[in-house]
Amino acid sequence: MLFHTWPFLVFALIVFPVFFALRNTRLWIPWLGLASYFFYGWWNPYYLTLVFYSTILDYTLVALMDHCPLNRAQQNSKDRVLSTAAVVSIALTIASLVTAFAGPVTLRPTLILFSVLCALMAPGALLRSRRIWLLVSIVNNLALLLFFKYAGFGVENLNALFKWAHWTYQFPDPGVLMPFNFPYLLPVGISFFTFQSLSYTIDFYFGKCERERNFLRFATFVCFFPQLMAGPIERAKHLLPQFKTFPPIRIQNFTDGGSLFVVGLFKKLALANYLSLYVERVYENPSTQSASALAMATFAFAWQIFFDFSGYTDMARGLAQIMGFRLILNFNNPYLATGLGDFWGRWHISLSSWFRDYVYIPLGGNRRGELLTYRNLFITFLISGIWHGANWTFAIWGILHAIGVMITRELERSAFYRERVPKIAKQLGVFIFVCFTWIFFRAATLSDALMICGRIAKGVWTDPRAPALMLLLVLAVWLYQFFYESRAREFLKAAPIRVAIAVSMVIYITICSSGAGSFIYFQF
Amino acid sequence: MEKPPDIQFVNEVRLNGRNWIVAIAILVVLLWATPRVWKRIETFEIGADYRIPYQLSKDYWLYERRLQSTSPQDILVLGDSVVWGEYVIPDGTLSHFLDQRGSSQHFVNAGVNGLYPLAIEGLVKNFAPLRNRKIILHCNLLWMSSPKADLQENKAQQINHARLLPQFQKIPSYRADANERLSALIERNVQFMSWVTHLQVTYFNNKSIPQWTLADDGNDPPQYPNAYKNPLSQINLRVPTPSGDDPERGPKSSRHKPWTQTGAAPTHFDWVPLEKSLQWAAFARTLDTLRARGNDILVVIGPFNEHIIAPDSKEAFVKLRDGVKNYLEQYKIPFAAPGVLPTELYADGSHPLTEGYKLLAFQLWSDPAFRQWLPVKR
Secondary structure: OOOOOHHHHHHHHHHHHHHHHOOOOOOHHHHHHHHHHHHHHOOOHHHHHHHHHHHHHHHHHHHHHHOOOOOHHHOOOOOHHHHHHHHHHHHHHHHHHHHHHHOOHHHHHHHHHHHHHHHHHHHHHHHOOHHHHHHHHHHHHHHHHHHHHHHHHHHHHHHHHHHHOOOOOOOOOHHHHOHHHOOOOOOOOHHHHHHHHHHHHHHHHOOOOOOOOOHHHHHHHHHOHHHHOOOOOOOHHHHHHHHOOOOOOOHHHHHHHHHHHHHHHHHHHHHHHHHHHHHHHHHOOHHHOOHHHHHHHHHHHHHHHHHHHHHHHHHHHHHHHHOOOOOOOOOOOHHHOOOHHHHHOOOOHHHHHHHHHHHHHHHOOOOOOHHHHHHHHHHHHHHHHHHHOOOHHHHHHHHHHHHHHHHHHHHOOOHHHHHHOOHHHHHHHHHHHHHHHHHHHHOOOHHHHHHHHHHHHHOOOOOOOOOHHHHHHHHHHHHHHHHHOOOOHHHHOOHHHHHHHHHHHHHHHHHHOOOOOOOHHHHO | OOOOOOOOOOOOOOOOHHHHHHHHHHHHHHHHHHHHHHHHHOEOOOOOOOOOOHHHOOOHHHHHHHHHOOOOOOEEEEOOHHHHOOOOOHHHOHHHHHHHHOOOOOEEEOOOOOOOHHHHHHHHHHHOOOOOOEEEEEEOHHHHOOOOOOOOOOOOOOOOOHHHOOOOOOOOOOOOOHHHHHHHHHHHHOHHHHHHHHHHHHHOOOOOHHHHHOOOOOOOOOOOOOOOOOHHHHOOOEOOOOOOOOOOOOOOOOOOOOHHHHOOOOEOOOOOOHHHOHHHHHHHHHHHHHHHOOOEEEEEEOOOOHHHEOHHHHHHHHHHHHHHHHHHHHOOOOEEOOOOOOHHHEOOOOOEOHHHHHHHHHHHHHOHHHHHHOOOOO
């Protein structure tokens, strides 16, 4: 279900009033969980089992971790929960292995994988090791991601490699592993809910958050509908405490939430969908396009993806705000960044901070000298690139950003760059570099991306026929952002200006929106 | 109550309660007033024999306006492309020939190209606020000629005027997601939304403004003539009038010829029984709606091109036609069932050619039921 469609309006008109009506009962959390499951199931009810499985496993693992205190001396060697866990995991391992070979063939791969997971859990219980529970959570979440997101890509590349080496063996399509021959689809939002759930187990392991004993509350945290599909990726220590008691609701929740929602709706319906029409036209067949059309489409894509994704998060934050919950800021006018590091502090903030906290810092961050810092940056950005999708283009995109961050890091060391280079030049430099990297993000294949770069560099510059209205809208937003971060901000604060902008946005959406396309980040 | 921590904004479009009240008030006024003001400022020229131009068929807001522009004494001829005149020009339609023979009555072509009973039902319910009028409702049996025509086939079809269909009734051939169905419902009920469709249909070639700015000219390589145009300059506040010289229609067009000259042969029709037909059920509901609004209805059945029906399916056709007659008799609804026209006066299974319409009008005028139904001359 998409926020900018009519079914969502019907959904909201049912969910919100019931949610508020339940404020004095304990039913508001089950209601929120139920609504979130319905919201996700609208896309594909089969994949609800995946969300539920991921939730129940991480909930159980943290509960088991809780029985293995950080200090081994405090451990109770006769902990009945851990003993039961050991017995259950051994029994489940055997049972799933037996069923795998005696039961339906279509279930065999799933049951074998499940038995491996259970077999991993048994030593966790026997050795009373928090680390093993954490490992199981990481393995499970990453395995889900790898299977649904990367297995097809991996098999395709391995088969190509085998063919190149004249080996006759070819791996089968990963879809054959699906139980009951269910369609092998990329579950919407898998990268988001697995990361959110994983952050809970990691944070609990390091003692950064408390264990959530209420399963329904935890399940609602994992699948909270405003941010389930495309983030922001929330941390347990930020969102879970908000689910402890019914949030205080004031008029401001509605006015702020409504403002965020309208801005997000405008970004999506009026801008992102419009830009996508031009971008698709050009990128659909880049070899026939002129250099200017390719450059213009890349510029348009830079804004399309920003409006699409930040529009989604604005709507998500607005909806959560109406219910009294605060989701973190995910985009902070990133195209005004003066450096690549600054850009990543403004673009998809919840993901970049996730990678910073769970990849970059554990790798050593910037604590072990320049060389290792750059290695850590490189690895982090490479993983971040691959997180976006199973294609070499995303890996290159990540690497280019790593290089960009390293270069701007070095540049910022020089006093000349810091003090003499005008801010606007830095902003334009960063924007142009980011646009260049979007070529790799948007192109269907690596060879397409390279061809586009080549054509832009050497090609003929002719009239790109980009609609003037589209460019005018983009420039208006860009100018607004510049004003917002300048002294002219005071002018934008005037009530008539704010009301006029909001009214214009709604009128524009009503008259000129260009269809209800899905969000780009749903595929990640 | 504890004050919630402030949420972070990265723009100034943050309205407080008072701002919202002002914004909503402005929006409500704009949404309410725009379509109404538009009717006053947009030129809509309706000449003799006016019919909604083919390219504006899906502009239901304009259709409603067209009906509102008729005189209460006018007799409306309502129906699908048979009434509209698929193969003929405006002065070759049924309403034209009825008009020619009528001394004091004026017949208005209220047909729309591409309609069918299920869509007519939606049009009548939502965009034809007709009360206490005299209406001729055409019943085209073609829509019951097969499960496919009756929209009963259990596979998706490209359906014309799908936005007029009942959105939450099971129609096996109509597949649309919930968003499409709900947006159709909203368009019907919020005048502003149907006015937006009017803008798109009338000035932007059935496209949204963004799509129009990106439209190509169909050449290879394509050109994009609208890229630098100002969309507002397209809105000239004048509804396009139908072109007098339509190359697709009228005696001069290559399409205007008897069905026997098109290579068609008598065909077997898999007629859907009346009691199982979705289209007939919709037709019956339309009759109910119109009558409940105090309208005086005369149903004209066919005349279907019986020459095109293979002998093995003729009996089922007769049964179906008799079933329609029986229904109308049972509910005391006046009707006329003109006899079949000569074979050379049909362009296909249901559409007459110009001479066919002329003969049909003559037959109707000769029909006592029709004459009795007409208003008494003053």
